[in-house]
Amino acid sequence: MKKKILIFATLFIALFSLYQILYAEQPLTNWLQNPATPLAKDVRTNFWISMLAILPFLLLSEGLLFYAIVKFKAKPNAKPATFHENVRLEIAWTILPALALIIIAFPTFTTLKKMEVPPKSDLVVEVIGHQFFWEYKYPKYEINFAEKPLVVPVNKVVTLNCTSVDVIHSWFVPAFGVKQDANPGRITHAWFKALQTGTYKGQCAELCGALHALMYITVKVVTDEEFETWLEKNKPVPVTPTEATAPVKSKT
Secondary structure, three states, rough: HHHHHHHHHHHHHHHHHHHHOOOOOOOOOOOOOOOOOOHHHHHHHHHHHHHHHHHHHHHHHHHHHHHHHHHHEEEEEEEEOOOOHHHHHHHHHHHHHHHHHHHHHHHHHHHHHHHHHHOOOEEEEEEEEEEEEEEEEEEOEEEEEEEOOOOEEEOOEEEEEEEEOOEEEEEEEEEEEEEEEEOOOEEEEEEOOOOEEEEEEEEEEEOOOOOOOOOOOEEEOOHHHHHHHHHHHHOOOOOOOOOOOOOOOOOO
């Protein structure tokens, strides 16, 4: 009876997990979101290469474990095995995983290099982490706001200069392939180039306090025309001196 319950529970968990991946609404930080940038596509490709390289070892080891449990389960008056080691087998299971790691290393380091060395920027945004919200600054346009969606143009390279005013935060938007720590007293860099318009969700990925789970990220990718309109609406209004604020000239 206990075995049947265990089997049923395992199947239920596996089917429920598969449903969550394929059909349920995606969580904000689900790493299997559809890639929306070239960098995210590279990250996804690297993920599948790594999975294909290590999956045989998982299946083989778990298969052998299951076979050993069934084949060599305890029996009355059973004679124990007398063999000790197998040098060829030990060499094989040392070399093969090492080769798998070498195969994984090439696309991994290539992707990491792309993350570290962004192309020429079309837009620079300063990202400042607070407990528990994000502040954004557009230095070129003198725009500054917080707790609002980040708005960027489509098909443009956006460079993020990340920092924090209190504790370590992490700016994480899975669809962009970006997960960059924002450290107090330091400036870290990340970049992305969204290939299509839309609204993308993310979340702080560094435990930063009591309201960490509510530190959401929203990025709106718009057309060039919509971005120019947004800039016009949000650029600071120039202050002109009036009679009340103008300096009083002394009469001499």
